[in-house]
Amino acid sequence: MPDATEQPGYAAALDELDKILRELEGADVDVDHLADRVARASELITLCREKISNAQIKIEQVTADLDG
Template sequence: MTYEEAYRELEQIAQEIEHETVSVDVLAEKVKRASDLITLCQTRLKATEGEINKIIARMEKNTEG
């Protein structure tokens, strides 16, 4: 699952909960799924941030040398 897919699904779950279109019987499932999606998104963002920081550090090193 891509970050964008996870984010879209998370938005959909949030809208369902906000508009109270989720029955009480499936609410816990939706909240659990949202939690999993948030974790996935955070992991992807942290990994991307790490990669960007490495690239920037290499670029800075190349301009200093």
């Protein structure tokens, strides 16, 4: 897992989310780490939403420059 100052890229974040989901769906969920995994999933979802929002803003800027 990346250190606290390094954010994963979108694809890496989705991959990590997928792994967490598979862990949580498994029969052998480690209850001692459950809250940590859910918190990490929340962080990754927020990161992905921010990346999508930033990409959307950039796309809108580029297309506005093309139109104007």
